[in-house]
Structure formats: C-alpha cells, structure tokens
Amino acid sequence: MPKYIFHPTDFNQLKDHYDLIIIGxxxxxxxSAIQAHELGLHPIVLEKMAKLGGNSTRASSGMNAxxxxxxxxxxxxxxxxxxxxxxxxxxxxxNNKDLLHYFTTHAALSIDWLADHGIHLDDxxxxxxxxxxxxxxxxxxAPIGAFLITNFLKIxxxxxxxxxxxxxxxxxxxxxxRIDGVEADFKxxxxxxxxxxxxxxxxxGFGASxxxxxxxxKDLVHYKTTNQSGATGDGLKLATGVGADLVDMxxxxxxxxxxxxxxxxxxxxxxxxxxxxxxVNQNGQRFVNELDTRKNVTHAINQLSDKHAYLILDQGIxxxxxAIDFYDSIGLVIHGNDIAELAHHINVDSDKLNQTINEWNxxxxxxxxxxxxxxxxxxxxxxxxxxxxxxxxxxxHYTMGGIKVNHLTQVLNHQExxxxxxxxxxxxxxxxxxxxxxxxxxxxxxxxxxxxxGQQAFKYIQEKQ
Numbered sequence: 001m002p003k004y005i006f007h008p009t010d011f012n013q014l015k016d017h018y019d020l021i022i023i024g025x026x027x028x029x030x031x032s033a034i035q036a037h038e039l040g041l042h043p044i045v046l047e048k049m050a051k052l053g054g055n056s057t058r059a060s061s062g063m064n065a066x067x068x069x070x071x072x073x074x075x076x077x078x079x080x081x082x083x084x085x086x087x088x089x090x091x092x093x094x095n096n097k098d099l100l101h102y103f104t105t106h107a108a109l110s111i112d113w114l115a116d117h118g119i120h121l122d123d124x125x126x127x128x129x130x131x132x133x134x135x136x137x138x139x140x141x142a143p144i145g146a147f148l149i150t151n152f153l154k155i156x157x158x159x160x161x162x163x164x165x166x167x168x169x170x171x172x173x174x175x176x177x178r179i180d181g182v183e184a185d186f187k188x189x190x191x192x193x194x195x196x197x198x199x200x201x202x203x204x205g206f207g208a209s210x211x212x213x214x215x216x217x218k219d220l221v222h223y224k225t226t227n228q229s230g231a232t233g234d235g236l237k238l239a240t241g242v243g244a245d246l247v248d249m250x251x252x253x254x255x256x257x258x259x260x261x262x263x264x265x266x267x268x269x270x271x272x273x274x275x276x277x278x279x280v281n282q283n284g285q286r287f288v289n290e291l292d293t294r295k296n297v298t299h300a301i302n303q304l305s306d307k308h309a310y311l312i313l314d315q316g317i318x319x320x321x322x323a324i325d326f327y328d329s330i331g332l333v334i335h336g337n338d339i340a341e342l343a344h345h346i347n348v349d350s351d352k353l354n355q356t357i358n359e360w361n362x363x364x365x366x367x368x369x370x371x372x373x374x375x376x377x378x379x380x381x382x383x384x385x386x387x388x389x390x391x392x393x394x395x396x397h398y399t400m401g402g403i404k405v406n407h408l409t410q411v412l413n414h415q416e417x418x419x420x421x422x423x424x425x426x427x428x429x430x431x432x433x434x435x436x437x438x439x440x441x442x443x444x445x446x447x448x449x450x451x452x453x454g455q456q457a458f459k460y461i462q463e464k465q
Contacts, residue, residue, distance in 0.1 A: 026054030027446035028426030029202035030152035035454030059145030060269030062137035064440035065107035090129035091434020127439030179421030205399035205427035206233030235428040248401035255397030256297040270439035284353035402430035425449035
C-alpha cells in the first residue's frame with residue numbers, strides 16, 4: 001500500500017485536526033481531496049471499507065462531456081445545449097436545472113483538468129439516451145472507473161494526502177451551527193474525534209441497502225444490485241443528523257444489462273452496446289432499441305416472459321471494448337466459433353439468431369434500424385467471428401436521490417439554507433439526474449462536482465478565517 005494510504009494500525013499518523021475531512025474514497029472523494037490540496041488546504045480522506053475506490057471502481061463506460069477538444073479531434077461537433085437536452089429528456093425532465101446547467105457547462109473543463117494531471121480520456125464512445133459520441137474514455141478502452149481511481153491514488157501519494165481505510169464515521173460534529181469535524185470509529189482503536197473547518201460527504205449512494213430501498217421502493221427489494229457492499233447510504237444518515245434535507249429518494253435506477261449468474265452481479269457497461277452489440281430474447285430476436293434510456297430498455301426486458309436476454313457481439317466489437325476481456329476472464333462470456341455454435345450454447349434457435357444478425361447487419365449498412373429506430377452504436381456490424389454472448393437481466397444500479405444540494409455542493413436543510421461547513425457531491429447528492437441517469441454521467445458527476453466541492457470548501461474556509 002502506498003506510503004500515505006494508511007491502515008488503522010498506522011493510527012499514530014493520525015492528527016486531531018485537518019483543514020478538511022472528506023468521507024469516502026471513490027472518484028468524488030479523491031478528486032475533492034486533490035483539488036482542495038492544490039488550493040492549499042490540508043485534507044484527510046476517511047474510507048469505511050478495506051478497499052479504496054468505492055463504486056467508482058466498477059464504472060466501465062466513460063465520462064460524458066460536450067464541446068471538448070477530444071471531440072473535435074474525432075470530427076464531432078457537439079454543444080452544451082445538446083448535452084443538457086439529452087440529459088434533461090433522459091431524466092424525464094425531472095432534473096434539478098441549476099445542477100444540470102452547471103454539470104453540462106463544466107464537463108469539458110473537467111476533461112481538461114484530468115489531462116493537466118496526465119489522465120487522458122482521448123477516445124470516444126456513446127451510451128443510451130445520448131445522440132452523439134460524448135462518452136470519453138482512455139485510448140486503451142480500459143474500464144473508466146479503475147483507470148481513474150488508479151491514477152487518482154498516484155496523485156494522492158505524490159501529494160502526501162493521508163487516506164485511512166477501515167474507518168466508519170459515526171457522527172458529524174457542530175459548533176455554533178457550523179460543522180466542526182467528525183466522530184469516527186477506527187478499527188482496533190475505537191471512537192476518535194477529528195476536528196476540521198469543513199466536511200465533504202462523498203460516500204456514494206444506497207444501492208446496496210435493502211433497508212433504504214424498501215423504505216422508498218418496495219417493488220425493487222427483490223432485485224440484485226451492481227453496487228459494492230459499502231453503498232449503504234451512510235452519508236444520508238450523517239447529513240440528516242445535522243438537519244439536511246433529502247430529495248428524489250424514490251428515484252432508483254435499475255440497469256438493464258447485468259450478468260448475475262454468479263454470486264456477485266456484474267454490470268455489463270453500455271459501451272458494449274455503444275460499440276455495436278445487440279440484445280436478443282430467448283427466441284433469438286431483437287426486441288428493443290438497445291441504446292434507448294436505461295429505464296426503457298429495462299422495461300422492455302421486464303416485458304419478456306422470462307425477464308432476461310442475451311447481449312450478442314463479435315470479435316470486431318470486442319476489439320473496441322476491452323471490458324469484454326475482463327468479463328471473459330471471470331467466466332461471464334459465452335463463445336461460439338460461428339453463429340450456429342453460439343446459438344447452441346445459449347439455447348436459442350440457430351436459424352432465427354442468424355436471421356436476426358443478418359437483418360441487423362443490413363440495417364448497419366443502410367444506417368437505418370427498420371424495426372426499433374436505433375440511430376447510434378451502428379459503426380460496425382456483427383460479422384467477424386468468433387462470436388460472443390453475455391446473459392443479462394436487470395438489477396439495481398444507481399440511486400438518483402440523496403442529499404439536497406445546490407450547484408455549489410452546499411448541503412441544504414429543510415428551509416433551503418446551507419448547513420454551514422458541509423458539502424456533498426457524487427451519488428450521495430440527489431437531484432442532478434432526474435428520473436433516470438444516462439450512462440457516462442455518473443463518472444462525469446464525480447469529477448465535475450468533486451472539483452466543485454473541493455473549491456467551495458476552500459472558499460468557505462477562506463471566508464471563515
């Protein structure tokens with residue numbers, strides 16, 4: 001483990017006061033820490049799990065942004081307004097407009113910020129609900145989450161920012177209605193009080209909490225989840241304990257393509273469909289525009305009698321989506337040297353699957369999806385063996401609801417007033433995504449609002465002095 005990433009056994013390295021406490025070590029928390037440090041603050045990151053990175057390590061597709069130099073190099077003309085409209089419509093026009101405006105106008109700046117740190121997202125793909133390629137990813141096409149977390153931890157180490165794992169924050173402390181620090185439970189050392197001038201909540205969502213999901217959406221309790229086990233809504237409890245309000249808590253996203261035949265559910269990222277894969281039912285037939293919103297694709301799968309489907313792709317698509325190599329390494333990918341062999345392995349009619357693929361390949365050549373009006377992710381057909389399938393079904397993936405914040409990431413109480421010294425960003429904050437999150441927007445949110453939280457915490461501390 002790097003020198004400045006501490007186990008609880010390194011308790012002697014802990015100080016009793018820091019400028020800023022950041023709770024959570026996912027992309028949001030690490031970006032906040034890096035940004036705050038670069039502005040001259042001395043932050044600390046506290047993570048309750050043994051493993052750093054949170055749900056961010058599971059993100060696969062990329063980071064959405066519009067009007068970037070990367071897009072221009074790929075001859076793609078985009079606009080903030082188009083990005084706004086795709087996200088607004090994708091969220092069923094229930095998004096917080098102030099959050100959305102800040103998000104869509106600051107994504108390109110965050111791509112540049114990453115590049116300034118040697119983190120280059122210079123390749124593009126597309127996700128469901130978007131109308132142009134604005135999902136940025138590394139040229140290796142490696143899954144975005146692990147790529148970013150690895151690079152952020154290198155910066156954390158270089159900047160000597162302390163990070164403690166296996167630490168559960170139990171309570172936010174206040175002094176004269178201002179956040180003054182935390183009470184935390186350190187493994188092997190018990191409860192400790194750490195004071196600070198401000199706190200950033202970057203604890204993620206509650207997608208792994210049957211208790212909270214059951215409170216707001218009993219109809220979703222039976223679903224498996226793509227979330228790591230630490231996504232239990234801790235930040236919501238901390239925030240409401242000091243008077244914070246919550247928003248959109250019933251808005252919980254079910255992701256349509258999750259492989260769950262193994263003990264752990266694995267999300268199969270939208271970039272696979274963005275590079276050309278299709279979905280077929282047990283009859284070997286397409287049944288939906290695969291790059292419609294997650295909400296609509298999930299609904300289409302749930303309308304099937306068996307509520308599951310197969311993602312179908314070939315070697316050409318696999319070459320443009322390296323995440324498939326990882327899925328294959330853990331046994332999630334079914335192989336066939338030709339379509340007939342693949343059909344046999346997934347127990348569908350060979351002639352029908354072959355007909356479906358031939359029709360799709362003709363649609364790709366004509367740039368027209370005659371059946372389901374798909375217009376994106378049609379750069380290549382499925383005609384280069386070997387062929388592959390992944391068995392998928394819907395699972396709980398993302399919680400759009402959370403702590404009420406403004407675009408400054410200030411946590412708001414029931415009177416819409418900021419809780420002084422408390423900031424929240426990433427999935428723990430609600431309102432940005434409306435009723436449905438577009439793929440590629442979550443990682444963008446972690447960087448955009450992670451930076452904003454670091455900046456606004458710095459500004460708050462400066463004004464307080």
